Structures are given as structure tokens and as C-alpha cells.
Amino acid sequence: MPSLKIENFAGMIPARDPTLLPENAAGYSRNASLYKGNLQGFRQPSLVHTLSNSAAVMAYRVPLGAPYDFANSVWMEFTDPYTNVIRAPVIKDTYKRYYFFSPSNVPQYSPLASIQSNALKLTLGVPAPEQAPAVLPSAPLPSGPVTSTVTTSSTNTSSATGTAGSSSSSATTTTSGSGSTTVGGTTTPTGTGTGTSSATTSTTLPASSTTANISGTGSTTTTVSTPSTPVIETRAYVYTWVTTYGEEGPPSLPTVVTSVAGSTYQVVVIPPLAADTTNRSLGSVNIYRTVTDASGNAEYYLVTTMPITATVFNDTILDSTISTGTILPSLNWTPPPALQGCVAMPNGILAGWANDREIWFCEPYRPHAWPVAYSISVDFSIVGLGVTGSSLVIATTGNPYIATGITPGSMTLQKMSIHEPCISRNSIVSSQEAVYYSSENGLVAINPGMADLISKALVSRQDWAALGPANFCAAKYSSAYLAFTKATTLGDGSGDNGFIIDNSSPNTPYINIRFPTSVTNIFQDEITGEALVISNGAVYQWDAQSATTQLPYLWRSRTFQFLYRQQFVAALIYFTLPTSVKIPAPSSATRNTSQTQTFDPTTQYLIFRVYADGNLVLVREVQKTAELIMIPSGFKANFWQFELEGQVTITNFQVATAVKDLGVV
Numbered sequence: 001m002p003s004l005k006i007e008n009f010a011g012m013i014p015a016r017d018p019t020l021l022p023e024n025a026a027g028y029s030r031n032a033s034l035y036k037g038n039l040q041g042f043r044q045p046s047l048v049h050t051l052s053n054s055a056a057v058m059a060y061r062v063p064l065g066a067p068y069d070f071a072n073s074v075w076m077e078f079t080d081p082y083t084n085v086i087r088a089p090v091i092k093d094t095y096k097r098y099y100f101f102s103p104s105n106v107p108q109y110s111p112l113a114s115i116q117s118n119a120l121k122l123t124l125g126v127p128a129p130e131q132a133p134a135v136l137p138s139a140p141l142p143s144g145p146v147t148s149t150v151t152t153s154s155t156n157t158s159s160a161t162g163t164a165g166s167s168s169s170s171a172t173t174t175t176s177g178s179g180s181t182t183v184g185g186t187t188t189p190t191g192t193g194t195g196t197s198s199a200t201t202s203t204t205l206p207a208s209s210t211t212a213n214i215s216g217t218g219s220t221t222t223t224v225s226t227p228s229t230p231v232i233e234t235r236a237y238v239y240t241w242v243t244t245y246g247e248e249g250p251p252s253l254p255t256v257v258t259s260v261a262g263s264t265y266q267v268v269v270i271p272p273l274a275a276d277t278t279n280r281s282l283g284s285v286n287i288y289r290t291v292t293d294a295s296g297n298a299e300y301y302l303v304t305t306m307p308i309t310a311t312v313f314n315d316t317i318l319d320s321t322i323s324t325g326t327i328l329p330s331l332n333w334t335p336p337p338a339l340q341g342c343v344a345m346p347n348g349i350l351a352g353w354a355n356d357r358e359i360w361f362c363e364p365y366r367p368h369a370w371p372v373a374y375s376i377s378v379d380f381s382i383v384g385l386g387v388t389g390s391s392l393v394i395a396t397t398g399n400p401y402i403a404t405g406i407t408p409g410s411m412t413l414q415k416m417s418i419h420e421p422c423i424s425r426n427s428i429v430s431s432q433e434a435v436y437y438s439s440e441n442g443l444v445a446i447n448p449g450m451a452d453l454i455s456k457a458l459v460s461r462q463d464w465a466a467l468g469p470a471n472f473c474a475a476k477y478s479s480a481y482l483a484f485t486k487a488t489t490l491g492d493g494s495g496d497n498g499f500i501i502d503n504s505s506p507n508t509p510y511i512n513i514r515f516p517t518s519v520t521n522i523f524q525d526e527i528t529g530e531a532l533v534i535s536n537g538a539v540y541q542w543d544a545q546s547a548t549t550q551l552p553y554l555w556r557s558r559t560f561q562f563l564y565r566q567q568f569v570a571a572l573i574y575f576t577l578p579t580s581v582k583i584p585a586p587s588s589a590t591r592n593t594s595q596t597q598t599f600d601p602t603t604q605y606l607i608f609r610v611y612a613d614g615n616l617v618l619v620r621e622v623q624k625t626a627e628l629i630m631i632p633s634g635f636k637a638n639f640w641q642f643e644l645e646g647q648v649t650i651t652n653f654q655v656a657t658a659v660k661d662l663g664v665v
Helices: 112-116 461-467
Strands: 003-007 026-030 046-050 058-063 073-078 084-087 097-102 105-111 134-137 147-161 167-183 186-203 211-225 232-243 255-260 265-268 282-292 298-307 312-315 341-344 350-354 358-361 382-388 391-396 401-404 412-415 435-438 443-447 450-453 472-477 480-485 498-501 510-513 521-524 531-535 538-541 553-557 560-566 570-576 606-612 615-622 637-646 649-656
Touching: 058 521, 058 531, 073 097, 073 112, 084 341, 097 112, 097 341, 105 112, 134 255, 232 265, 232 298, 282 312, 298 312, 341 382, 350 382, 382 435, 382 443, 391 435, 391 443, 435 472, 472 521, 472 531, 480 521, 570 606, 570 637, 606 649, 637 649
Parallel strands: 026 510
Antiparallel strands: 003 649, 026 553, 046 538, 058 073, 084 097, 097 105, 134 265, 147 167, 147 211, 167 186, 232 255, 232 282, 265 312, 282 298, 341 350, 350 358, 382 391, 391 401, 401 412, 435 443, 443 450, 472 480, 480 498, 498 510, 521 531, 531 538, 553 637, 560 637, 570 649, 606 615, 606 637
């Protein structure tokens, strides 16, 4: 005669007919934790924080002590459900900064100390100064010929012969000289030269002489005008603003100046305007100037850093000195645009989206700097972002995309062939193996090697659409995708408000969840990885390790179909009592025998129900393990189902058409 033994309990496969399910599968299961193959409930959600703002629909936690010390934590609360909070990617950030991105605010950030004191958040990014610096060299360029001073020296020798009273003579003069040019107090040699001249003269000699030698030397100074070219240099100056946290902004427009080498350059910077300092903490000014190398390439080098209140600097620093220092890093940096959301990638990169279809990346480890050159665009409106490994998954209103790269300037964009639009931003869940999100047709999984509708074997597209996937919010729970609806209940008529999908475990393909109260949102705790649920103005840890009680579960078997009508007459259920069950042991005197009773976790262990051809034929409170349960006679049927609702840990149950088949004498 037919008998059944059900063990190694498994979850639901709603896509299949209830009569065609595996023998251990559930036709319906709620709050059943089946990872061990036995049947038990998930632990009760544990209250970890009461929201101070009744309008808050998103939260983020910073632990101050042990990771699981939820009480000793800083809780941030947000009224925008799409708020993303990211810890500073900077290694050993002494300020412990946190960054905030949401559609309802400009990108913001704040150090932990300011968060704890409820100080206003700072606007992310440093603006470029509106005006170029004024630069005044001390020596103006010459406007006309340059005066040179030339000194010459000459030596004259002459001789004469003749008779007394008259003579004739000839003379030769040799001249040599050197000259210099003086401009602006600087003397520059201009050249040397020699020359020879001759002349014949007549003279009267003494009567007693026939020959006379005459020699002499002399010098003269002559001023002449000669053309001369001084050493001229051209340089450009810019300046940047820097916050008290060391965040540097883009440079001002340059000022190009040409002057004589050796000049002193007075650099005047323009103080920031009120709009530049609002919700910012500007602390200093960096002045840069160009230095040109032997190949003619120019770079901006740091000249000096001044307090934000200073406006003038006299630059006399040599090129050889500053060219060994800091090159301007922020030449192409810009503050972030009005990002709709943001995620953190490896290598200190943040990725956000703006302008509907644009993806932006920050400079590595510099969340305040978002170069325009790093932005890329997709063909469809962006719904949200997720990260798996070093890849960015872009969920859109059309095909999903993947951007892959280890630096923001080397990202390659791939359009996935699967056309599954994302219909809920809060349904996007990042994990090591894939990024998941909900579409109209089911649960989508995307990674560089896969783009698939992973729920297609579990839930038909019609049944999935009936659940209301546009209202889903989700988080990762261990290896499972845990989702809740922001509507009151799922659209499957069960009265439940959530579900779990876990393809990594054969026992938990799909399980319905009934959270005790309506769910506002769910998010992943960054430190512990726990799924935290926002409900009724409070935050709860899902399936908390610290919980001392369990959620009551309900597990209904598949529909067993028999060729001939059968009459099952008895059943045995084997279970153990978990420590979380703290009610007094039920007794026969307290047994509820009503056939319409509902399970009471304050007084009962377990209720067993039997359906024959869809009719409820037995409702029995079970008080002991292996207790013989008699099924009323007179119910021959082709289709049988068995239902267990309780809070004990069931290892198996058996039903038979004869008591002896259960081994009971």
C-alpha cells in the first residue's frame, strides 16, 4: 500500500505544476529556513535601532565599537530611499570621511566628527577660481635701442728725418677696445676690437739734429649706440583652492607674462566668493607657474602655498628650484556633477551617473575630483549601478551594460545582449558573483561572463509580474537574494511581503517571507554584511544571530497524485525542540482540537493539516515527537497534500494507508 516519507525539505518552484514537483519540494513555504534539509523557522528579526526621524526611509551605520554592537554606533538617517553612503576610499583617512549621493541633493560629504555633532554636510568638490591671477614683473621690457659704453686705448709712435730747420715725419696708430651694455642694472659684455691708421706730417727740427724719435700713449672713452638683445622669459601662472582636508580643486585661467630674466613677479590672486565657500571648508591657495624643459615642454610646478586669506606673493624662486617639486595634479579635475547615485569600485574609484545616460568616474582615491574625460554614456536611461569584481554593471531602461577597467581612464563599455530593463532601483544588489536586479520578466543576474534571467526556472514571467517587481527592495542575505515589497503584500495572494531566491542551495530555490510588519526599505550593513530591514520607524536585523526566538514557519508539500483513490489513515512527525522555544510543554489537557484553529506560537509547538482533493480533512495540534496522528476515514482521494506550521525543528514526517506501515504496533 502507498506510504510517504518526506525529508530533506526543500523550497518552492512556482513555475512548475504542483503535481510535478520533486517529492521533497514545497507547494508553498513561508519563513522556512531549509538550508540544513530540516524544517525550521528563520530567527525573529532583531530590533537594532529606532529611527529618530519618523520620515526616514534609508539608514547607514558606523560602528564605534565591536562590529555587531549596533547600540554603540552612529546611525545616519535619510528621507530619500535612494541615498548611497560610501566610506572614503582613502587609505587610513584620518578624518573618517563619508560621502553621500542621492537624487534629492548635490553630492556631499562629512567627517565622522561632524556627523556625530550633527554639523551640516559639506558640498563635495572644489570649484575653480573665477578669475585668473594678476602678475606684475618688476622689470618692464625695453622699448628702444640699448646704450652701450665702449672704452678704447691707443699707442702712437712717430719718427722724423731731415736737415736743420726742416723735416718730414710719418706716424702709425694702433687702437684696441672693449665694450659693455648696461640694462636695468645688469651689465652685459658686447665685444672687443683693434684698428690701425697712418698719417704724414711736416715739422722743423733743431739745427743740430738730423733725426728725432717721438712716441706717446693715451686713452679715450667714447659712448656709442649699438643694438643689444637682453634675456627674455615667458611664463604662465595659475592658482587653485585647497580644502582643510587636503582636497585640491581645478586651476584658474592662466595669466601669461613676458619679462626680463631675473625679474621679481608679484602674483595677486582673487579671494573666493561667498558662493565658493558656502558649505565648503577652503583652507589654502596653491600658486603654480610653468617651467619649460630643454625640449620645449612646459609643466605647471608648485610655487607656494598660502592661507586662503592671503592674496599677494612675490615670486623670486629660480626655475631650477621649483622644477624639482610638485607638478599641478588637478589640471583636468572638476567637481562632481549632480549625480543621481554612486557606488564604490576597486582601486579607490567611485562611479556615479548624471544627465540620465552619463556615467562618471572620480580620480582614484580622490572622491572630490571627477574629470570630464573619464565620463562615458549609454543608449538608455540609467536606473542604477552595481559592482561585481572590478566590473561596473549599469542597469538601464533597456539593455544592461558592463564597464570594466582598473583605472577610470581605461574603462571599456560592453552592451549586454539580454534585453531586460531594470524596473526598480532598490532591487539592485551587488555581490561577488554577479549584480542582480528585477525586471518585468524575473530576476536578472549580470557579470562579465553571464547575462541571464536566473528566476525563469523558478517563477513564470506571468507569476513574477503579478508579484509587483516594481516595488521590490532587496539586499544580499548570505548567498541569497532577499527581497521585500514596499507595497503591503506581494501580488500572489499569499499575504506575504517578501521572498528569498538562492540558486546556490538545492533546498532553497524560492521561499516566501512574511515580515511581521510592512517593510519600508532594506539595505546591507557594510561592516557585518547583515541585511537590515526598515519597518515601522525602526531598523531590524534579518535572521539575527542574537535572536532568542524564531519566526513561525509554514510548509505545505507538493500535491501527491495517485492513479487510484487512496485513504491515508495515520502519520508520524519527528522533531526536536530548539532552545528558542521557551513555552511550557503542551499537554493533552491544553490540546486545541478545533478544526479551524490557527497556530499560536505562545502555547503550541506544531499544527499538522491534511488536504484530500483540495479539501481540509484534518487540523491537529502536535505536542510530542513521533506522536501517532490518526487521519479521519472516509476521505479517499487522488490528490493529497500535507501541511506543517510551527516552531519546532522537523527532520521528517511519514504518512501511510495503514498504521502498521509506520512501524507502530
